[in-house]
Amino acid sequence: xxxxxxxxxxxxxxxxxxxxxxxxxxxxxxxxxxxxxxxxxxxxxxxxxxxxxxxxxxxxxxxxxxxxxxxxxxxxxxxxxxxxxxxxxxxxxxxxxxxxxxxxxxxxxxxxxxxxxxxxxxxxxxxxxxxxxxxxxxxxxxxxxxxxxxxxxxxxxxxxxxxxxxxxxxxx
Numbered sequence: 001x002x003x004x005x006x007x008x009x010x011x012x013x014x015x016x017x018x019x020x021x022x023x024x025x026x027x028x029x030x031x032x033x034x035x036x037x038x039x040x041x042x043x044x045x046x047x048x049x050x051x052x053x054x055x056x057x058x059x060x061x062x063x064x065x066x067x068x069x070x071x072x073x074x075x076x077x078x079x080x081x082x083x084x085x086x087x088x089x090x091x092x093x094x095x096x097x098x099x100x101x102x103x104x105x106x107x108x109x110x111x112x113x114x115x116x117x118x119x120x121x122x123x124x125x126x127x128x129x130x131x132x133x134x135x136x137x138x139x140x141x142x143x144x145x146x147x148x149x150x151x152x153x154x155x156x157x158x159x160x161x162x163x164x165x166x167x168x169x170x171x172x
Contacts, residue, residue, distance in 0.1 A: 012149040028121040081122035
């Protein structure tokens with residue numbers, strides 16, 4: 001593991017929400033390509049050589065923010081996959097504040113508009129993705145969860161290595 005490999009920041013889910021998303025990901029994501037658990041990415045590439053400062057910045061802001069309520073509002077067909085759409089004003093504000101602090105280090109991907117989602121299928125034929133989208137949409141009912149924390153990972157060229165769990169709220 002190299003200290004310069006990029007860091008990835010994702011949202012942690014409560015246990016029932018993680019079980020649902022990760023179970024669907026394990027069922028529908030091509031097995032040979034599924035190297036990471038279900039996740040909602042906040043940042044794809046934070047500077048790995050500044051790990052300590054990244055952790056300190058995220059921790060300080062997360063402690064000042066109550067655990068955000070997140071709405072799962074629907075499903076998105078991505079062409080070659082399916083993702084659940086997430087919506088949270090509190091989470092969007094948290095991410096925007098982090099983005100401002102990390103601005104000099106952000107890649108183009110992390111500077112563009114943020115559309116929070118959880119991918120449960122990717123890299124399949126469009127007809128397979130269309131079928132799953134139709135199937136999941138037919139039984140979908142919007143739901144909510146409370147995000148307890150963020151998760152920081154180190155990108156290892158495919159798999160990710162956990163670095164830190166950074167909880168939201170004053171009791172973190």
